[in-house]
Amino acid sequence: MTTVEELHKRFLEYPLVSTDSRKIEADCIFFALKGPNFDGNTFAREALEKGAAFVVIDNPDYHWEGKTLLVKDVLTALQELARYHRHYCNARVIALTGSNGKTTTKELIYSVLSGKYRTIATKGNLNNHIGVPLTLLSIQADTEFAIIEMGANHQKEIAFLSNIAEPDFGYITNFGKAHLEGFGGVEGVIKGKSELYDFLTANNKHAFLNADDPIQVEKLSGYVRKIGFSQTDPQYFNIRFLRADPFVWLEIEDTVIKTQLIGEYNFSNCCVALLIGKYFNVPLESMKEGIENYVPENNRSQVLHHKHFKIIMDAYNANPSSMKVALEQFGKMKEDPKIAFLGDMFELGEDAEREHQQIAELAASLNLEEVFLVGENFYRTQTELQKFPSFDSLSSHLKTSPLSSGTLLIKGSRGMALERLLEVL
Structure with missing residues (x-):
């Protein structure tokens, strides 16, 4: 069996991963994942013929001498490799979840941090048990920040993803009426999304919070390593909502920022991006530019x-x-x-x-x-x-x-x- 250390050594030689045999790039490592209607092992030879350097398989029947890497379970191997690589690199990991606004918030944080730091972020909404590992594997030697979006529709999913990404920082956008069927009602949503804060507090990591959200305040009550924003509470970083007509205008340290985001509900998404930028010493003018230049796409407002x-x-x-x-x-x-x-x-x-x-x-x-x-x-x-x-x-x-x-x-x-x-x- 191939160990995670051996797998990572190969990955450093060929740092390109594919999970779709239809989209093989030259010198990639193809992970032969299984799905409800397919077995990736059966595409091992096809992936190699298309130019893959190696194929990770969990069925020895598809062994190809010198070209396949046998593991117990391909999905588990992908997740363990991602966690191993995350610690091999020096990037600080910021995890993000919530019922609404995850992707917009992720893009805003990326827009602010990338003004000063070499930053990568989840592409699109690759935020599940496969997408999170793939994002972690896109961290390079010079990456300073990795923003990892985490999605879930059942209990324990955020806990599972947190144990893969092992974030240094985290933020929950909100607790809303999303995936009620899977979570078992609103209380289940709160419990499920809060698994990110549970991980952070259990591991003495930093939590960002909206201090005007009573649920977040309660979840982090008594926890010391929290960094928050608020419109009114002076113990936190203050950002003022000005108007949404329909685009959001806000004020930070006597500087007015006019966003290209519609709706007052996007105010808190901007706030946490500014809070994180402030915490990591991004200049105010750079943050303003990052927020004002962000334009939503992909049918999101x-x-x-x-x-x-x-x-x-x-x-x-x-x-x-x-x-x-x-x-x-x-x-x-x-x-x-x-x-x-x-x-x-x-x-x-x-x-x-x-x-x-x-x-x-x-x-x-x-x-x-x-x-x-x-x-x-x-x-x-x-x-x-x-x-x-x-x-x-x-x-x-x-x-x-x-x-x-x-x-x-x-x-x-x-x-x-x-x-x-x-x-x-």
Whole structure:
């Protein structure tokens, strides 16, 4: 069996990892992972023929002399290699989790720290038991900071990922109504996400916190190694919210920062990036530049101009917490007319009916010209709003009754893929 030390030696020679036989790069190490419908071992020869330097396998039947590295379990080997490499390098690791805003916050922290330090961060949302190891393996000898995003939809997942990344610092964006089915309700979400703070406190590591969030304050009560931001508490780093019209404006040390992020809910995401930058002595002007230059993408609160429409495209994902704040912010906007397209929120289990009904009632109470509800859950709500059981039925309606202009909010869970509305509009 190949030991982690031997595996790491090979990795240093060939520091490129692949887990997809369709995307083999020359001189990479291919990890033959298993999935519900495939066995990566069966692609070992194909990966080598495509140029892989080595293949890590856990089935000796696929041995190729001098080219395969046999381990007990490929996934475990990938995770152990990542943890080994994380300690081999000198980068300080900052871990990040939470119900909403993880990716935006990660990008903001990266934007601030990279103004002074050699920094890497999770690409996209590779934040699970495979993505976290792959991010750790992208740390290079000169990397000074690694920002690791961690996602979860069940208890113990954040604890597991924390034990792989072993972060020096960590932050939880918030505790919201996300993945209620897997976590077992809101209390389960709080418990599951707090596993990051549990790891930090148990290992005497530093915790960043939003000191205006009572749950975070309670979770870190009595813990000494915490660094926080607040709008009011003088014992923490003070940052002032100015306005969101719709872009967030804030003030730090008499310096005004105008972001390109929509909604007051993004204020705390900016704050922790500034807090971390301040803690690591990034100059204020550099931090201001990093925050102001960050533009969201990939359907996360993007502002688009499409034909005669101004569009707030927030269709990457949704849960009751993020849907509520997005709607409330949209309702405050002075644009006219305002039209909302809201897609089903997934993974809510027995809470699905109640949560969709509450969102429908909130949407109906706001000053919106029109609201279109899309998906089976929204279709079952008791409401006078326009509702459609599927995207196709909504699309058919819009083709026969097209919209002429307006400001649109488009938000729904990933599975709804509401960005398809751009084609329909």
